[in-house]
Amino acid sequence: MPIISTQGLTKIYNERIVPVTALNNVSLDFDAGEFTAIIGPSGSGKTTLLNMLGGLDKPTSGNITINGLEITGMKENRLMDYRLRNIGFVFQSYNLIPVLTAIENVSFIMLLQKQPRNVIEKRAIELLEQVGLSDRIHSRPGELSGGQQQRVAVARALASKPNYVLADEPTANLDTKSAFTLLDIMEKLNHEEKITLIFSTHDQRVIERARRVITLVDGTVTTDIPVEKQQV
Amino acid sequence: MALLIKIAWRNIWRNPSRSLTIILAVVVGLFAGIYASSISFGFVDQRFENSIERFISHIQLHNPDFVHDGEGFQLVANPGEKINWLDTSSAVKTFSVRTRVNGIVATAGVTNGAMIVGIDPAQEKATTRFDEWLKEGSYFEGVKRNPILIGSELAEKMHAGINSRIVLTFMDLEGNITSASFKVAGIFKTIDKPFDESNVFVLRSDLVKYLAVPEAVHEIAVLLKDPAQVKAVGDAMKLRWPETSARTWYEISPELQYLQEMTGQMLLVFIFIILLGLGFGILNTMLMSVFERTREIGMLMAIGMNKRRVFGLVLLETIFLSFTGAIGGMVTGVTLVKLSASKGIDFASVAGDSLADYGYGSLVYPSVSTGFVLGITAMVFVIAVLAAIYPALKALGLVPAEAVRKE
Ligand SMILES: Nc1ncnc2c1ncn2[C@@H]1O[C@H](COP(=O)(O)OP(=O)(O)OP(=O)(O)O)[C@@H](O)[C@H]1O
Ligand SMILES: [Mg+2]
Numbered sequence: 001m002p003i004i005s006t007q008g009l010t011k012i013y014n015e016r017i018v019p020v021t022a023l024n025n026v027s028l029d030f031d032a033g034e035f036t037a038i039i040g041p042s043g044s045g046k047t048t049l050l051n052m053l054g055g056l057d058k059p060t061s062g063n064i065t066i067n068g069l070e071i072t073g074m075k076e077n078r079l080m081d082y083r084l085r086n087i088g089f090v091f092q093s094y095n096l097i098p099v100l101t102a103i104e105n106v107s108f109i110m111l112l113q114k115q116p117r118n119v120i121e122k123r124a125i126e127l128l129e130q131v132g133l134s135d136r137i138h139s140r141p142g143e144l145s146g147g148q149q150q151r152v153a154v155a156r157a158l159a160s161k162p163n164y165v166l167a168d169e170p171t172a173n174l175d176t177k178s179a180f181t182l183l184d185i186m187e188k189l190n191h192e193e194k195i196t197l198i199f200s201t202h203d204q205r206v207i208e209r210a211r212r213v214i215t216l217v218d219g220t221v222t223t224d225i226p227v228e229k230q231q232v
Numbered sequence: 233m234a235l236l237i238k239i240a241w242r243n244i245w246r247n248p249s250r251s252l253t254i255i256l257a258v259v260v261g262l263f264a265g266i267y268a269s270s271i272s273f274g275f276v277d278q279r280f281e282n283s284i285e286r287f288i289s290h291i292q293l294h295n296p297d298f299v300h301d302g303e304g305f306q307l308v309a310n311p312g313e314k315i316n317w318l319d320t321s322s323a324v325k326t327f328s329v330r331t332r333v334n335g336i337v338a339t340a341g342v343t344n345g346a347m348i349v350g351i352d353p354a355q356e357k358a359t360t361r362f363d364e365w366l367k368e369g370s371y372f373e374g375v376k377r378n379p380i381l382i383g384s385e386l387a388e389k390m391h392a393g394i395n396s397r398i399v400l401t402f403m404d405l406e407g408n409i410t411s412a413s414f415k416v417a418g419i420f421k422t423i424d425k426p427f428d429e430s431n432v433f434v435l436r437s438d439l440v441k442y443l444a445v446p447e448a449v450h451e452i453a454v455l456l457k458d459p460a461q462v463k464a465v466g467d468a469m470k471l472r473w474p475e476t477s478a479r480t481w482y483e484i485s486p487e488l489q490y491l492q493e494m495t496g497q498m499l500l501v502f503i504f505i506i507l508l509g510l511g512f513g514i515l516n517t518m519l520m521s522v523f524e525r526t527r528e529i530g531m532l533m534a535i536g537m538n539k540r541r542v543f544g545l546v547l548l549e550t551i552f553l554s555f556t557g558a559i560g561g562m563v564t565g566v567t568l569v570k571l572s573a574s575k576g577i578d579f580a581s582v583a584g585d586s587l588a589d590y591g592y593g594s595l596v597y598p599s600v601s602t603g604f605v606l607g608i609t610a611m612v613f614v615i616a617v618l619a620a621i622y623p624a625l626k627a628l629g630l631v632p633a634e635a636v637r638k639e
Binding site: 047056083084098 | 233235238239242243246527528531532533534535536537538539541631632633636637
């Protein structure tokens with residue numbers, strides 16, 4: 001059974017005034033352990049799709065099922081709690097709380113989940129180690145490079161032990177070296193920790209690493225190529 | 233949640249100049265409010281102390297009719313028994329036995345009506361510290377026969393000085409007109425000009441000689457050891473001496489008590505108005521801060537911070553901002569009050585003698601009560617919560633999907 005499944009997902013913005021169809025009848029399944037890139041030109045609906053998958057926005061029609069549970073009709077408060085417990089997010093920017101250190105940022109989400117304190121600290125240190133920042137755990141975001149900040153964001157996204165992690169253009173603001181470091185980490189986490197990762201990107205460097213590539217054009221899926229075929 | 237507190241506290245220092253501006257406004261506003269209030273309280277305290285400790289005392293005993301008519305023949309019944317009781321009662325600190333008659337005061341050429349009060353100098357000194365009002369001459373010393381103390385206002389009017397002869401004319405208790413010559417031993421000046429104009433003090437032992445009733449007592453003023461016992465002791469006296477009027481200071485001068493309560497309430501309203509104005513400043517600061525952080529707050533909601541916590545965060549930030557200023561204002565305000573309380577502030581240079589017309593001395597000891605400061609603290613809290621609501625609602629209105637979009 002796929003962990004995420006969408007049926008006929010459609011999103012129309014500004015329905016009353018100037019309707020913009022950002023997503024048009026998108027039906028997709030995502031399996032556990034995927035490492036999937038969503039690509040497409042600007043305005044093709046990548047962010048819109050990820051927001052739907054993350055429960056940040058509601059579709060105009062169609063529905064989303066996560067682990068067999070429909071999230072489309074959930075009340076906002078429940079959805080918020082659902083996100084906290086099941087979905088990890090990495091955004092393009094403004095990911096971290098600027099007044100908290102790296103370790104506090106990573107701990108924050110676990111505190112929201114009301115995990116025991118001793119567990120939180122141990123796990124936060126562990127995660128920052130995994131993203132190669134064990135020497136920067138007490139730095140605030142402002143003292144970290146863009147790439148380092150995104151790595152903290154990845155650690156934060158994983159802290160909640162989510163079912164899957166959504167990343168909207170995580171490398172867009174990064175230089176090549178930082179982008180690759182981040183990708184290496186994401187790949188490793190996917191490989192070793194079996195984290196399901198779905199990310200959108202413009203970035204050719206990133207696309208090459210993905211094991212499944214979904215292409216959106218004008219809100220419609222045009223190609224959906226799994227890794228095996230890509231390699232052929 | 234400790235982390236929320238940490239975030240809130242650090243958030244207010246993200247824009248230090250903006251936060252400091254509003255904090256400083258709160259500090260200055262509260263400081264000024266508290267200090268101005270403390271001076272008003274000082275005046276009220278002074279009025280209170282002067283009226284009770286220097287004039288009224290805690291309880292006064294009279295013939296019930298004397299309270300209304302003030303006629304010379306309306307004497308306190310069985311004064312000896314009462315004096316004995318007062319002498320032995322453990323609640324009583326001191327008391328002063330007085331004989332009072334209305335009369336005419338005359339020097340060569342000038343006459344004036346006055347209340348002639350006969351006192352025992354030692355008792356009066358212990359009860360009202362009357363000797364401390366003396367401006368010239370001495371407290372009944374230096375004059376062998378019939379010494380008299382007169383107020384400075386009256387002395388001026390009558391062109392009388394130390395050792396001047398003064399003739400008192402009054403009715404004795406049998407209705408005969410009596411005159412006697414007295415010699416000025418001292419001139420007093422209280423803070424109450426009308427009082428100084430209309431009262432003269434002589435030895436009770438001298439006065440009763442002319443009254444035809446040697447044991448004539450019109451008034452006994454009683455000072456208690458514990459001011460809190462006033463009601464209890466007053467009630468006991470009423471029970472014990474039903475034929476005598478025993479009035480406590482608040483029965484004699486109820487306005488004194490209202491004055492104290494009313495002043496406290498009015499000054500709290502005054503501070504509330506200051507705080508209300510500051511509240512709009514706080515609201516504005518918080519609104520700016522929320523608008524600046526649209527994305528960040530959207531991100532927090534996206535990753536799972538619920539509305540209650542977002543609301544709590546904005547509320548905490550507002551409270552921290554307000555209380556940082558409020559504590560600053562209260563500490564500086566109260567400190568200055570305490571500093572100036574020991575020496576007092578003399579308004580003589582600005583107000584001159586005019587305060588005395590209203591029964592106030594020019595030297596004021598600023599004071600604030602703990603209750604007043606607690607009242608302010610509660611109001612700051614209320615204002616902070618009120619100022620937080622609108623910005624917090626704005627924060628809650630953010631849509632995470634919008635807030636986290638790039639650009
Ligand atoms: N809040 C909105 N109101 C109206 N139209 C919107 C809104 N958000 C997005 N759109 C429109 O929906 C379409 C899809 O936008 P979306 O942001 O999902 O594209 P994208 O693939 O993420 O683009 P990019 O690569 O530039 O990030 C675009 O035409 C966009 O203008
Ligand atoms: Mg996008």
